[in-house]
Amino acid sequence: MSQEYPSALFERAVGEFSKLPGIGRKTATRLVLHILRQPTGDVENFAGAMTQLKKEVKYCKHCYGISDTEVCPICANPLRDHSTVCVVENIQDIMAVENTMQFKGVYHVLGGVISPMDGISPSDLQIESLVARVAEGGIKEIILALSPTMEGDTTNFYIFRKLAAYDVKLSVIARGISVGDELEYTDEVTLGRSIVNRTPFTGKSF
Amino acid sequence: MSQEYPSALFERAVGEFSKLPGIGRKTATRLVLHILRQPTGDVENFAGAMTQLKKEVKYCKHCYGISDTEVCPICANPLRDHSTVCVVENIQDIMAVENTMQFKGVYHVLGGVISPMDGISPSDLQIESLVARVAEGGIKEIILALSPTMEGDTTNFYIFRKLAAYDVKLSVIARGISVGDELEYTDEVTLGRSIVNRTPFTGKSF
Numbered sequence: 001m002s003q004e005y006p007s008a009l010f011e012r013a014v015g016e017f018s019k020l021p022g023i024g025r026k027t028a029t030r031l032v033l034h035i036l037r038q039p040t041g042d043v044e045n046f047a048g049a050m051t052q053l054k055k056e057v058k059y060c061k062h063c064y065g066i067s068d069t070e071v072c073p074i075c076a077n078p079l080r081d082h083s084t085v086c087v088v089e090n091i092q093d094i095m096a097v098e099n100t101m102q103f104k105g106v107y108h109v110l111g112g113v114i115s116p117m118d119g120i121s122p123s124d125l126q127i128e129s130l131v132a133r134v135a136e137g138g139i140k141e142i143i144l145a146l147s148p149t150m151e152g153d154t155t156n157f158y159i160f161r162k163l164a165a166y167d168v169k170l171s172v173i174a175r176g177i178s179v180g181d182e183l184e185y186t187d188e189v190t191l192g193r194s195i196v197n198r199t200p201f202t203g204k205s206f
Numbered sequence: 207m208s209q210e211y212p213s214a215l216f217e218r219a220v221g222e223f224s225k226l227p228g229i230g231r232k233t234a235t236r237l238v239l240h241i242l243r244q245p246t247g248d249v250e251n252f253a254g255a256m257t258q259l260k261k262e263v264k265y266c267k268h269c270y271g272i273s274d275t276e277v278c279p280i281c282a283n284p285l286r287d288h289s290t291v292c293v294v295e296n297i298q299d300i301m302a303v304e305n306t307m308q309f310k311g312v313y314h315v316l317g318g319v320i321s322p323m324d325g326i327s328p329s330d331l332q333i334e335s336l337v338a339r340v341a342e343g344g345i346k347e348i349i350l351a352l353s354p355t356m357e358g359d360t361t362n363f364y365i366f367r368k369l370a371a372y373d374v375k376l377s378v379i380a381r382g383i384s385v386g387d388e389l390e391y392t393d394e395v396t397l398g399r400s401i402v403n404r405t406p407f408t409g410k411s412f
Contacts, residue, residue: 005272005297006279006300007273007274008274009255009259010259012258012259016256019252020240021236029297031226031227032256035260040260043257044257046222047252047254050222051253052218053215054244054250055246057215066216068215073212091239092232092235094212095211
């Protein structure tokens, strides 16, 4: 489908959708045809949701997560442990950690990881603001919960060095075999780490 | 990710994206985060393209294809053969046929195929308007180019009966083995049809 559609309006809508990551021209066409079949009100809702989000969304002044208010509901919650900060890449990761129900602290959203290949340097991320939060005092532990990739590791190390001068406990989420995984099919790096980082067995189930 | 995001604006945008076919909640989140990273002008362009398309797009009064004008560029082209009409399901199929450079006639867009499972009956499709075009006169041949599925076949047969009273040649695009396919791996129905509908070999390459 190299040719342009006989409607400039349609062509423009397909072009806009094609700009989204992972959406090719064929998928874009399918989505635009779907939108075209919806009532005008629904299309306006769709378009309005995007512009309103872009114009009105705020970043929490503490954790830099997406929020409708100056301070996000998690940072504003007095029942959360404000002395433990979990460092994540993005807002999806906050949701993933929240869904485990295992973390009662607060977050810090970096906005990505250091990746010279993608042109993402430390100054593009919320690292300085993390250091500033630690410098302010009151934070006892920083849990690094970044992707177990080269970029994630680089970022972990960068943060480790930046925080070396401060009296704060730094930990990284455990890497090991996934629950339900079979040892036979676990890659050797993961299995090796899970042996090196073995934990005391207390007789209780996890 | 069953939980809602801590921002209602973000949640709404993700919800709107999730309504699109084939877009789940995770993909929607990824797309909305991408949109959020774009400049405000780009987001407005994206949203504007959708609302403008919905408000201003027209359906060609002859072929019911999408068009910016009353009559689409193909129907308005005097160099096309207006006595041969290719019946297709949607606008993508027009582009697919156009890309073959093998068809110089005009089109008729049904808007789908008869599918009781999906609640699509003949009255939901541009079949009456096709019959009306034929009744007007001037059309010599109708080429049915619908999907080679049960629904496509049903629609072909429905149109065949609707047009039985008119003096118009009705044909269906050939079904057979695809160019480059291996016989060994062709399904028996297709291979059987390609034998039944064999064409005279003239010594020329296709």
